[in-house]
Amino acid sequence: MxxxxxxxxxxxxxxxxxxxxxxxxxxxxxxxxxxxxxxxxxxxxxxxxxxxxxxxxxxxxxxxxxxxxxxxxxxxxxxxxxxxxxxxxxxxxxxxxxxxxxxxxxxxxxxxxxxxxxxxxxxxxxxxxxxxxxxxxxxxxxxxxxxxxxxxxxxxLGRKSAREKIATFLAILARRAASAHNTHADDGFAFDLPLTREQMADYLGLTIETVSRQITALKKDGVVEFADARRCLVPDFVVLLDAAGEDADGGMID
Amino acid sequence: MxxxxxxxxxxxxxxxxxxxxxxxxxxxxxxxxxxxxxxxxxxxxxxxxxxxxxxxxxxxxxxxxxxxxxxxxxxxxxxxxxxxxxxxxxxxxxxxxxxxxxxxxxxxxxxxxxxxxxxxxxxxxxxxxxxxxxxxxxxxxxxxxxxxxxxxxxxxLGRKSAREKIATFLAILARRAASAHNTHADDGFAFDLPLTREQMADYLGLTIETVSRQITALKKDGVVEFADARRCLVPDFVVLLDAAGEDADGGMID
DNA sequence: GGATTCGCTTGATCTGCGTCAATGAGAACC
DNA sequence: GGTTCTCATTGACGCAGATCAAGCGAATCC
The missing domain is CATH 2.60.120.10 (Jelly Rolls)
Known part of the structure; x- marks a missing residue:
């Protein structure tokens, strides 16, 4: 305004x-x-x-x-x-x-x-x-x-699990970041999360707590790493896509 | 094809x-x-x-x-x-x-x-x-x-309960039917459900069983009546809108 | 420095909906 | 009439994610 x-x-x-x-x-x-x-x-x-x-x-x-x-x-x-x-x-x-x-x-x-x-x-x-x-x-x-x-x-929103929702969202941001930097990033790359946990929850149809827990779980499983709460690193994009419940073929970074 | x-x-x-x-x-x-x-x-x-x-x-x-x-x-x-x-x-x-x-x-x-x-x-x-x-x-x-x-x-899909999802969907069909027949239907009107329970479940992000149970619950609460599984009657549209989690003002049949 | 706030994480518990399974009611077919 | 198929309903049970609650680090403010 x-x-x-x-x-x-x-x-x-x-x-x-x-x-x-x-x-x-x-x-x-x-x-x-x-x-x-x-x-x-x-x-x-x-x-x-x-x-x-x-x-x-x-x-x-x-x-x-x-x-x-x-x-x-x-x-x-x-x-x-x-x-x-x-x-x-x-x-x-x-x-x-x-x-x-x-x-x-x-x-x-x-x-x-x-x-x-x-x-x-x-x-x-x-x-x-x-x-x-x-x-x-x-x-x-x-x-x-x-x-x-x-x-x-x-x-x-209708069919994915909380883990898949988070992974999908991170994959989208990762892809955006990659194309913005013209990076192919075969061996991982980092990006900033623009949203708070609450905003992520509102986007994904979850609660703050579930968002936080699932991010922790993805970290523990080595799918992503976090420098801090807002800085994310994806070691292997294909692993992330897999966690997102998508076939890796359709979702490659171009 | x-x-x-x-x-x-x-x-x-x-x-x-x-x-x-x-x-x-x-x-x-x-x-x-x-x-x-x-x-x-x-x-x-x-x-x-x-x-x-x-x-x-x-x-x-x-x-x-x-x-x-x-x-x-x-x-x-x-x-x-x-x-x-x-x-x-x-x-x-x-x-x-x-x-x-x-x-x-x-x-x-x-x-x-x-x-x-x-x-x-x-x-x-x-x-x-x-x-x-x-x-x-x-x-x-x-x-x-x-x-x-x-x-x-x-x-x-992201925020409504199963009951609200069903009620919202029925309200949409009811409104469609009302405008198609140029009915104002202050005292209730009927319409046919074009979808099977499975299709409804796919539309609403639910399972067949939950759809069935919630419809039964809405019947028991007098929100809707069913002549048979595919024929629905809405006695009071405002009650249905309320069950859908919407403010009645915004959703009136025009 | 202490107090407050904000964003995030973690734990304990609860519950809505999914899952599995059985039954019923029509419709189509032999 | 009996069989089979499809679609819907209902019950028993389990679990993913919500809810409630506590704690933690980093800013910000007094």
Whole structure:
């Protein structure tokens, strides 16, 4: 909600000629855009920063902006009347937050880490969308990908054991970290857990205690190592995938 | 996969001047289409029928067609290597099956009831999509709605009790039945369960036995009545919503 | 330095749901 | 009519994960 506008970091400026979030452009909404559409997007964009724990939008609230995650992690979650909470999505850099033609947010969006968003005014963005089929097409593709991810998560929530849930989540983070660093990491690599145990529990449909216990168990079994509670090292990715209940073939790091 | 082409039913013909699935048009892909786009869609469409239990596509398989459900219920499900299965979606009349620009199906699609699909050749449909922004826009909206539904289901799978899961599912079917018959049904109404207990279990992340037991419990508590195993009657929708763990306000039949 | 807080871990116990097994009720077939 | 098959129900039992409770290290604050 409230966030401070900040100058574009010089090191991001250097990499591309247009806008700061172009560092993530190949996966973002604008990835099919030509110079003309990009300049139109540029004209209406602005940036906003959020602190960890800060609410970006609340469920049921009207949102007048939407845009891309430039940096940090955003959680989407639903809460039942009695307080039970389920995280329904985690958004990383280049992911699109907010839904065109749907001004009412159906879930809470909260900054998990320090977050920087590249935002567009809703009505302007929707107008641009009408005139820019290539942008709409990209948005459709991203939404389809999110739908796939959501359905994968349904399998996890409905059918996987606590151990498998944890292992799956760690495998996803490991894969992300590997592709971000262009590491093939045949002999193990490390990454930071952006979430607290409580946030993991909300994401995985478990309690804090179960999360903690299962992580301990995975450590004891040598599947993962932890430098501290937030720093994870995976010695053998295939072993982790196996613990996640997935066939190793389908889940290789590419 | 294998299905028989059939003539368009005369009674559907009568209602509209274009195509049989126009009976469901106001909610389907083509709902924003003008006469010109409709005739283009008409030119490339064909129909296919499936028997209950029949596989429409298997996970990992290439699909050369996509389209709308005209009649019947289709399940989308994922299966783990060891056989655990989770249904990730139920498609009813007017829902769109198959994903443009994604020729490999990520899950099994199976006919739950007798199903009739209105299909389009993939490449032709995608070409049409490129030239018809209004169609693309509609598809984006439908995908956003599906994403919402998937995320609602994540809350159910991750945080709801067996009793709440059953009640939620029955409430969804009850609401569907009510809107289909234009019933407000302040004093109860009945509907048919399209799924077997096993399919319900796969949808809700439970076992057959638990589904059966919880239905028995809901009957004993007077929340629902069953004429037989497949025919359900809801005396008071608000009571059912309460059992589903939802606030009655948000879930009223409109 | 002491007190408080926060995030995490660990232990003890409880319970909701899964597992295993038996039975019943229709429907289809010989 | 009897057999077989499928689908649903019910009971007995066990276990994975929730709940309740305590303790621990590291910040933060006074």
């Amino acid at each position: 409230s966030g401070t506008e900040r100058m574009i970091a010089p090191n991001l400026r250097k990499q591309h000629d247009r806008c700061a979030d172009c560092a993530i452009r190949h996966r973002a909404v604008c990835s099919y855009c030509g110079p003309q559409e990009l300049s139109l997007l540029d004209a209406i964009k602005f940036y906003r920063n959020y602190e960890p724990g800060q609410e970006i939008v609340a469920a049921g609230e009207r949102t007048d902006f939407l845009g891309s995650v430039v940096d940090g992690v955003v959680s989407l979650s639903k809460t039942m009347p009695d307080g039970r909470r389920q995280m329904v999505g985690l958004m990383f850099a280049s992911d699109f937050v907010g839904r065109p033609m749907r001004p009412i947010a159906p879930y809470d969006a909260i900054a998990v880490t320090p977050v920087r968003l590249c935002l567009f005014n809703r009505t302007r963005f929707e107008r641009l969308l009408r005139d820019t089929p290539v942008l709409e097409k990209r948005l459709l593709e991203m939404t389809l990908d999110e739908l796939d991810a959501a359905r994968d998560w349904m399998l996890l | 294998s299905g028989t082409e059939r003539m368009i039913a005369p009674n559907l013909r009568k209602q509209h001047d274009r195509c049989a699935d126009c009976a469901i048009r106001h909610r389907a892909v083509c709902s924003y289409c003008g006469p010109q786009e409709l005739s283009l869609l008409d030119a490339i469409k064909f129909y296919r029928n499936y028997e209950p239990g029949q596989e429409i596509v298997a996970a990992g398989e290439r699909t050369d067609f996509l389209g709308s459900v005209v009649d019947g219920v289709v399940s989308l499900s994922k299966t783990m290597p060891d056989g655990r299965r989770q249904m990730v979606g139920l498609m009813f009349a007017s829902d769109f099956v198959g994903r443009p620009m994604r020729p490999i199906a990520p899950y099994d699609a199976i006919a739950v009831t007798p199903v009739r699909l209105c299909l389009f050749n993939r490449t032709r449909f995608e070409r049409l999509l490129r030239d018809t922004p209004v169609l693309e826009k509609r598809l984006l909206e439908m995908t956003l709605d599906e994403l919402d539904a998937a995320r609602d289901w994540m809350l159910l």
